[in-house]
Amino acid sequence: MTDSKKRSDCPISCSLEIWGDKWSLLIVRDLMFAKQCTYGDFLKSDEKIATNILASRLQTLEENGIITKSVHPDSKAKVLYKLTQKGIDLLPLMIEINLWAEKYYDLPADRKAMLKEVKKDKEKFIETATNDLKK
Amino acid sequence: MTDSKKRSDCPISCSLEIWGDKWSLLIVRDLMFAKQCTYGDFLKSDEKIATNILASRLQTLEENGIITKSVHPDSKAKVLYKLTQKGIDLLPLMIEINLWAEKYYDLPADRKAMLKEVKKDKEKFIETATNDLKK
DNA sequence: CTTTGCACTTGCAAATTGCAAGCAAAATTA
């Protein structure tokens, strides 16, 4: 069950082994930008991830220390997913994905607004958002 | 054959539809950092991509305007793959992946050396490397 | 104490992956 079969020492390759698929970074996105953090929230996202895939991705993200599970303060029936520091550290990468996509595709208004802030002072934005996510 | 089935307008999702798998960014990496640019070069990389997968990834990267094929100056039998501007624009994203991985995993010496340069002046590094890749 | 909500699990068909072998055109060697 562990990641015993590392393809190489390349950091790009190691990273892709964790979140290199069509879904994992969407979960990170939800936790980072949309503040969606329950299983049901993830299922409700636009891309319509299948429930078994979601469960499997949440597990590997947890196994790799990107997210943690905890009991939701509202109810024991709910599970609250949160980004760990390692997960929060993906923020600069997520921002760069947005900036790349902005150059070549149409973005939704809210994401455009966010990038406007990013461009004013990227480091400041990252610092503020990081502190926000740590709460 | 086109990407008619767009999952959502989210830039993260759109990006992942192009290069969200375990292999595509390794090809970009080879073109970007290792200057490997023939079919055979890609096959020789540490991660040992299967030849049919390589062919399919090269095709979708080309279809999405990330890379272009041209005749190798040395020989008509060889194909030279190059990053387009859209591909070169993935550099900041690739750097952030390296920086993230550096924080949590061991990197090979040459990549560490590169990141040392990056940290001195990220913007300068990107500018220089971008100009290099345009040649 | 029954019904609803939430977080999953299970079963199965369809698609994708990975391995090995094959193939045609160009280049090299004999």
Next chain:
DNA sequence: TAATTTTGCTTGCAATTTGCAAGTGCAAAG
């Protein structure tokens, strides 16, 4: 000029992964 090798793929097939639908078990609400 003919035979061999290199290069960039394609093909066939088994194994794994995905995606869809239905089901399950526990907590909370009515």
